[in-house]
Amino acid sequence: MGMFDPIKGFGVTFSTMFKKVVTEEYPEVKKIPAPRFHGRHQLNRHPDGLEKCVGCELCAWACPADAIFVEGGDNTEDARYSPGERYGRNYQINYLRCIGCGLCIEACPTRALTMTNEYETADDNRQDLIYTKEDLLAPLLPGMEQPPHPMRLGDDEQDYYVRGPELARQRGIPPDQTVESGHEEAAR
Numbered sequence: 001m002g003m004f005d006p007i008k009g010f011g012v013t014f015s016t017m018f019k020k021v022v023t024e025e026y027p028e029v030k031k032i033p034a035p036r037f038h039g040r041h042q043l044n045r046h047p048d049g050l051e052k053c054v055g056c057e058l059c060a061w062a063c064p065a066d067a068i069f070v071e072g073g074d075n076t077e078d079a080r081y082s083p084g085e086r087y088g089r090n091y092q093i094n095y096l097r098c099i100g101c102g103l104c105i106e107a108c109p110t111r112a113l114t115m116t117n118e119y120e121t122a123d124d125n126r127q128d129l130i131y132t133k134e135d136l137l138a139p140l141l142p143g144m145e146q147p148p149h150p151m152r153l154g155d156d157e158q159d160y161y162v163r164g165p166e167l168a169r170q171r172g173i174p175p176d177q178t179v180e181s182g183h184e185e186a187a188r
């Protein structure tokens with residue numbers, strides 16, 4: 001070690017004191033993630049409050065981490081939770097397993113399942129990291145009604161889905177470009 005090496009060391013320390021601090025002040029200061037960040041999932045609703053999930057289990061089958069459990073149930077005229085025949089009676093996502101890959105939301109045929117920007121899913125026990133349907137369901141917005149209730153947007157479940165030319169018109173896509181389903185919406 002040279003005679004001036006300790007002084008050089010202090011020099012590095014001193015110059016660093018005036019550099020911009022890169023430390024994140026989390027959790028006091030929350031970081032705003034990128035708009036397409038894959039955070040906690042959400043189970044969406046139709047404009048009348050009915051659930052978009054039809055209990056098909058495609059998300060569970062698509063999940064490479066086996067993090068999703070779905071149990072479908074039958075709607076009845078007395079207790080309707082979604083348009084059509086079936087709804088997701090039991091729905092769970094295990095955040096101890098989820099790797100945030102988003103394959104489940106790509107698999108969902110009704111765009112019931114999307115991912116939010118919420119990233120604070122840490123906890124101090126395993127049980128609370130298994131999110132249930134109640135944890136995942138989107139809040140009721142103005143004009144929505146808590147299910148079960150009858151279909152309000154039409155007599156047919158197809159009244160709840162926008163397809164083909166109407167979807168293209170809404171997005172300003174020229175009529176000669178075919179739009180098959182809601183999947184391109186899921187890819188946005």
Ligand code: SF4
Pocket residue numbers: 062063064065066067068093097098099100101102103104105
């Ligand atoms: S984001 Fe990926 S790992 Fe997480 S539940 Fe969906 S498919 Fe499974």
Ligand code: SF4
Pocket residue numbers: 052053054055056057058059060070088107108109110111112113
């Ligand atoms: S979230 Fe989508 S893919 Fe999963 S069960 Fe419900 S409708 Fe099917």
